[in-house]
Amino acid sequence: MIKKKLSIVDIANKLNISKTTVSFILNGRAREKRISEELVERVLKFVKEVGYKPNSLAKSLRTGKSHIIGLMVENIADPFFANIARYIEDGAYKNGYRIIYCSTDNDADKTRDLIGMFRDRHVDGYIIAPPVGVEEDIAELLKDDLPVVLFDRYFPGIDCSYVVTDNLDSTYTATEYLVEQGYKKIAFITLESHQTQMQARLDGYKKALEQNNLQSYIKEVVFNQETKYMLEPIADFLKNNKDLDAIIFGTNRIGTCGLKVIHNMGIRVPDDIAVISFDDHDVFELYSPSVTAIAQPVEEIAANTINILLSKLDSSTPNTDNKKVTLQNDLIYRGSSQVNTKLSAVK
Amino acid sequence: MIKKKLSIVDIANKLNISKTTVSFILNGRAREKRISEELVERVLKFVKEVGYKPNSLAKSLRTGKSHIIGLMVENIADPFFANIARYIEDGAYKNGYRIIYCSTDNDADKTRDLIGMFRDRHVDGYIIAPPVGVEEDIAELLKDDLPVVLFDRYFPGIDCSYVVTDNLDSTYTATEYLVEQGYKKIAFITLESHQTQMQARLDGYKKALEQNNLQSYIKEVVFNQETKYMLEPIADFLKNNKDLDAIIFGTNRIGTCGLKVIHNMGIRVPDDIAVISFDDHDVFELYSPSVTAIAQPVEEIAANTINILLSKLDSSTPNTDNKKVTLQNDLIYRGSSQVNTKLSAVK
DNA sequence: TAGAATCAATTTATCGATTTACCAATAAAA
DNA sequence: TTTTATTGGTAAATCGATAAATTGATTCTA
Numbered sequence: 062m063i064k065k066k067l068s069i070v071d072i073a074n075k076l077n078i079s080k081t082t083v084s085f086i087l088n089g090r091a092r093e094k095r096i097s098e099e100l101v102e103r104v105l106k107f108v109k110e111v112g113y114k115p116n117s118l119a120k121s122l123r124t125g126k127s128h129i130i131g132l133m134v135e136n137i138a139d140p141f142f143a144n145i146a147r148y149i150e151d152g153a154y155k156n157g158y159r160i161i162y163c164s165t166d167n168d169a170d171k172t173r174d175l176i177g178m179f180r181d182r183h184v185d186g187y188i189i190a191p192p193v194g195v196e197e198d199i200a201e202l203l204k205d206d207l208p209v210v211l212f213d214r215y216f217p218g219i220d221c222s223y224v225v226t227d228n229l230d231s232t233y234t235a236t237e238y239l240v241e242q243g244y245k246k247i248a249f250i251t252l253e254s255h256q257t258q259m260q261a262r263l264d265g266y267k268k269a270l271e272q273n274n275l276q277s278y279i280k281e282v283v284f285n286q287e288t289k290y291m292l293e294p295i296a297d298f299l300k301n302n303k304d305l306d307a308i309i310f311g312t313n314r315i316g317t318c319g320l321k322v323i324h325n326m327g328i329r330v331p332d333d334i335a336v337i338s339f340d341d342h343d344v345f346e347l348y349s350p351s352v353t354a355i356a357q358p359v360e361e362i363a364a365n366t367i368n369i370l371l372s373k374l375d376s377s378t379p380n381t382d383n384k385k386v387t388l389q390n391d392l393i394y395r396g397s398s399q400v401n402t403k404l405s406a407v408k
Numbered sequence: 409m410i411k412k413k414l415s416i417v418d419i420a421n422k423l424n425i426s427k428t429t430v431s432f433i434l435n436g437r438a439r440e441k442r443i444s445e446e447l448v449e450r451v452l453k454f455v456k457e458v459g460y461k462p463n464s465l466a467k468s469l470r471t472g473k474s475h476i477i478g479l480m481v482e483n484i485a486d487p488f489f490a491n492i493a494r495y496i497e498d499g500a501y502k503n504g505y506r507i508i509y510c511s512t513d514n515d516a517d518k519t520r521d522l523i524g525m526f527r528d529r530h531v532d533g534y535i536i537a538p539p540v541g542v543e544e545d546i547a548e549l550l551k552d553d554l555p556v557v558l559f560d561r562y563f564p565g566i567d568c569s570y571v572v573t574d575n576l577d578s579t580y581t582a583t584e585y586l587v588e589q590g591y592k593k594i595a596f597i598t599l600e601s602h603q604t605q606m607q608a609r610l611d612g613y614k615k616a617l618e619q620n621n622l623q624s625y626i627k628e629v630v631f632n633q634e635t636k637y638m639l640e641p642i643a644d645f646l647k648n649n650k651d652l653d654a655i656i657f658g659t660n661r662i663g664t665c666g667l668k669v670i671h672n673m674g675i676r677v678p679d680d681i682a683v684i685s686f687d688d689h690d691v692f693e694l695y696s697p698s699v700t701a702i703a704q705p706v707e708e709i710a711a712n713t714i715n716i717l718l719s720k721l722d723s724s725t726p727n728t729d730n731k732k733v734t735l736q737n738d739l740i741y742r743g744s745s746q747v748n749t750k751l752s753a754v755k
Numbered sequence: 756t757a758g759a760a761t762c763a764a765t766t767t768a769t770c771g772a773t774t775t776a777c778c779a780a781t782a783a784a785a
Numbered sequence: 786t787t788t789t790a791t792t793g794g795t796a797a798a799t800c801g802a803t804a805a806a807t808t809g810a811t812t813c814t815a
Contacts, residue, residue, distance in 0.1 A: 068801055078766045084803060095762060114528045118469045119801030122770050127465070130509070136494065143490035147483065150511060159525065161476070161508045164497060178506065181461045317690045324694055342690075343664045347671055349696045415771055426795045431773060442793060464769035469800050 067113045076107060083108075087115065121183060127325035130370065131179035132162040133172065133189045135213075141313060141340055141359065142190070145212070148363030149188060154404055156371055158185070165283070167254070169194030176202070186370045190214060194256045212366045214256040215385075222373070222383040224365040228258045229392055231355045231390040232265030235309055235337045238353075238392070240273050244307040248278035250295060251311025262311050262339060278302055282315060291318045292325075299326065306334060313340035320348060341393060350393035358388050414460045434462065437654055468530060477717065478526035479509040480536045482518065482560075482590050488660060488687055488706065489537070492559070492595060495710030496535060497570075503718055514601070514631070516541030523549065533717045537561060540661070541631040556719035559713045561603040562732075569720070569730040571712045573741045575605045578610030578702045582684045585700075585739070587620050591654040591682055595625035596640060597666055600659025609686060625649055629662060638665045639672075646673065653681060660687035667695060688740060698742035705735050 069087075073080035083104055085094045091101045119126045130153050134142035150160050161184065165172040172195050179187060186208040191199060197218050203210050203221055215223035232249075239247050249266040252259060263279070270277045280298040285291050296319060299305070310316035316338030323330060329351065330336050338345055343354035369384050416434075422425040430451055432441045436449045468474045477500050480490035480719070497507050510533065512519040519542050526534060533555040538546060543563050549556050550568055562570035579596075586594050594667070596613040600605060617624045625643040632638050642665055657663035663685030670677060677683050677697065685692055688703035716731050 069803095081766080081803080085764090088803080094764080097763070100763085106554050112522070116469075116530070116801050117472070117528050118465055118530055119770090120803075122463075122465045122469055122772085122801080123803045125770080137497065138484075138487075138491045138494035140487060140490070143487070143493075144485045147485035147511060150484065150509070154510070159508055159510070159529070162497070163501070163506070164494060177461070181464050182506070183463075183465055207653055265713070278798090317668075317694065321690075324696075343668075343777060344690045344694050347664070347667050347691050347695055349671075363813075416773095417771075427772085427776085428795060428797095429793090432794090435773080444793065447793085463771050466800090467773075469771080469802085470773045472800080719808080 066116075067111060068178075068278060069113075069115060072104070072108060072111075072113055076104060078104075113256050125183065127185055128158050129161050129184045130158050130184070130186045130188060131175075131182075131184035132160050133165050133175060133187070133191075134162065135167055135190055135192070136164045137162060138164075139314065141357070144359045145363045145366075149367045152364065152367035158371075158374075165190070165192055167192040167256075170372075173198050177342060180207075186210070186374050188212065188366055188370060207270075209316045209372055210366050210370045210373075212362060214258045217257065220383055222369050222385065224362055224369065224386045224388065224389045225258060226362070228261035228356050230270070231263040231392065232262045232309060232311075232339070233269045234265075234352075234392060235355055236266050236269035237273075238394075239267065239307045239309070239335060239337065240275065242335070245275060246278065246302075246305045247275065247307040247309065247310065248280065248298075248302065248305050249309050250280045250282065250298065250315055252315055253281040253283050257397070259311060266309060266343070282318075284314075288318060288321075291315070292322050295319050295322045296326065299323070299328070306376060308336050310336070310338040313338065314341045315402050316340065316354075318343050318350070320344060332356060341391075345395070353395045354393050356391040356393050358391065361388050411431075413463075414458060416454065416460075419451070419455060419458075419460055423451060425451075425577035426750050439575065472530065474530045474532055475505050476529070477505050477507050477529045477533045477535060478529075478531035479507050480512050480522060480534070480538075481509065482514055482537055482539070483511045484509060485511075486661065488704070489690060491706045492710045492713075495585075495707050496714045498535075498702075499711065499714035500719070505718075512537070512539055513537040513680045514603075520545050534719055535558070535559065535713055535723050538563070550688065555717055557710060557713050557717045561605045564604065567730055569716050569732065571709055571716065571733045572605060573704050573709070573735045573737050575737075576612040576615070578655060578684070578739065579609045579658075580616045581612075581622065581739060582700075582702055583616035584620075585741075586654045586656070586682060586684065587616065587622065588720075589682070592622060593625065593649075593652045593656040594622065595627065595645075595652050596658065597627045597629065597645065597655050597662055599662055600628040600630050606658060613656060625652060631661075635665060635668075636660070639669050642666050642669045643673065646670070646675070655681060655683050657683070657685040660685065662691060663687065663699075663701075665692050667691065667699070686737075692742070700742045701740050703738040703740050704740065708735050 069080045082096060085091055086096060086101050086104045087108065104264050125235065131361060132149060133144060134146060137143055137146060146162060153160050163175050165175065169192050172192055174395060176198050187202060188210050191211055197217060199209060200214065200219055206366040209221055211221055213225060214356040215221065215225055236247060247270065249263060282291055282294045285317060287332050298323060310319050323334070326336055330352065337353045337355065339355045341354040344350035345354045365386050365388065372378050415425045416430050420430050432438055432443060433448050433451045434455065479493060479496060481493060484490055484493060489496070493509060500507050510522050512522065516539050519539055523545050534549060536556050537560040537568060538558055543566060546556060546563065546568060547566055556568055558570040560572060562568065562572055568638055579618050583594060594617065596610060598610060614624060629638055629641045646669060655666065670681070676680055677699065684700045684702065686702045688701040692699040692701045712733050719725050
């Protein structure tokens with residue numbers, strides 16, 4: 062007894078009226094089209110009764126709007142992106158939009174392919190944490206007047222809305238903080254990457270060291286999904302630089318990997334070595350003693366991103382300039398009695 | 409110079425042939441429809457040249473297939489679900505399917521709404537970690553012959569494919585393990601939930617205690633997105649049960665929350681209290697000393713789930729019976745020299 | 756009183772594909 | 786010679802919605 066799905070034509074036939082009338086009523090254009098109250102009610106009642114729902118594919122084909130937002134993150138399994146995905150989902154959902162997501166793995170070719178797939182599915186808007194190498198593809202989207210918001214990183218040469226954090230200032234402040242505490246041999250262990258946010262983090266570190274005439278110790282690790290392949294190079298680096306007294310990790314992933322190495326090598330934090338990591342994570346809070354972290358305002362990032370996109374999608378708002386938002390990170394001091402401080406206040 | 413997207417009609421016109429012919433050629437039905445080699449080549453060449461891609465909305469409307477899979481998890485920000493989402497995405501992607509996801513928050517009403525939304529978007533298949541209360545909605549999907557695979561939990565009364573893990577055996581073995589070590593006052597702190605997997609975890613704990621004539625200490629915490637609201641009840645429970653010598657946590661979330669409380673209260677693990685948590689997490693590995701965990705085979709769960717769904721979607725495979733898979737969890741012994749063991753080997 | 760405006764819908768076109776049904780010309784079979 | 790098959794396609798129907806153009810009846814205006 063499979064009840065075939067009803068179409069608008071079925072509704073119209075059952076009520077002996079035209080499907081257009083039904084369409085107008087269902088789209089709230091009854092008054093505008095001067096359709097009698099009585100008929101409106103009759104239709105609405107019947108529609109509710111039989112549980113009719115318009116086929117959104119057909120609707121999308123005709124209107125060109127899919128009410129779907131394409132979300133491209135580096136890796137949905139990464140807690141930073143997973144959390145952002147959740148907040149974005151909530152914001153979108155409340156406004157009648159759905160999310161179709163995918164992970165780019167920072168692979169430009171894969172990303173290009175995914176953008177193409179989003180395009181031919183006619184997503185209404187794009188939220189992208191873009192890998193290096195897709196500048197032209199983003200530019201293409203913009204040229205075709207499609208709503209795009211980048212986050213986490215951006216392309217300096219492209220005029221596009223984005224939401225990022227003050228990466229450079231954060232690592233600068235964190236490094237300065239370590240210097241003030243008397244640390245001299247401070248390493249920066251990060252992922253090998255040419256993305257703006259990763260470069261900025263590195264630059265902040267370099268800037269602080271230069272200003273203090275300290276030597277830099279930089280290790281760039283190649284990303285790998287398999288944790289063991291990330292542990293080895295970190296372990297090697299630490300073995301070859303036994304005199305380090307502090308480390309800053311460039312991402313949460315490298316930070317947890319680094320802690321595993323430190324843990325395995327029996328190095329004590331902060332007695333043997335001080336540690337600060339970019340991105341906050343339960344691990345940093347629970348590690349003994351807990352680890353100071355540069356916490357990105359995940360909820361704010363997501364809220365800004367989705368709101369900018371929604372306002373672009375809202376045809377009633379005039380097509381204003383692209384919004385470029387830089388949010389402040391929180392340096393969460395741990396392992397001492399200090400109070401957390403907005404980085405601005407530290408500067 | 410925005411180039412309007414080409415349609416199949418444009419292609420046909422430019423080549424002075426019928427759109428039907430173009431369609432046949434593009435869908436690989438040229439031979440079947442006896443279209444000349446020469447024309448096939450001419451069309452394919454031209455299509456590639458102008459970069460024409462069929463509008464997948466129109467295609468979906470006509471064929472009824474969207475090549476989209478709907479994925480409903482409890483919360484995409486939870487590392488367990490985020491990881492599964494990632495593996496499922498990969499499996500789907502390789503087979504030409506895309507994922508549209510949403511978080512149910514274990515809310516039956518929200519889930520019902522989301523199922524409805526997936527339906528009218530004509531997703532080809534459903535992957536759902538269902539909350540209690542949507543039995544009828546799942547049954548409805550099945551009645552309409554839509555491909556559904558549940559995971560993480562299932563409904564005993566409904567004949568539907570699912571992939572779960574041996575929750576009962578896992579907590580049973582974990583509890584037995586603690587008893588063998590000489591622990592007597594073992595608590596089970598879990599989320600308040602009537603889902604099958606949570607009940608099974610609780611049952612495993614109870615079973616082991618009963619067999620050993622030990623008293624049970626059970627605390628069920630109400631889930632809350634805000635961490636602080638989960639810390640309080642756990643802290644209260646621990647304060648009121650100061651003589652506990654071991655705790656088993658029912659999920660990774662409650663486990664990390666529990667560790668935070670333990671950490672804050674200055675309780676030492678395992679000197680003051682032994683800890684085992686369901687689900688593995690970096691936190692458990694890095695906590696000092698590290699925490700024994702019941703690791704669910706995330707990749708296997710995802711692989712089984714997506715494969716079962718894909719085989720349902722593959723019309724060439726006959727519509728076989730529903731597959732009901734129970735995978736084994738890994739008890740990862742930490743904080744001692746023991747080797748990890750498949751639970752089966754322990755039994 | 757002819758023409759315009761209003762009312763309350765309806766008819767028809769359209770979005771961009773797939774699919775069914777058909778066709779004209781030639782070759783092979785009966 | 787008539788019938789049937791094969792070749793190489795095409796025209797039209799269809800999926801389920803929205804949008805534009807149209808309609809016939811009534812009422813208002815000059």
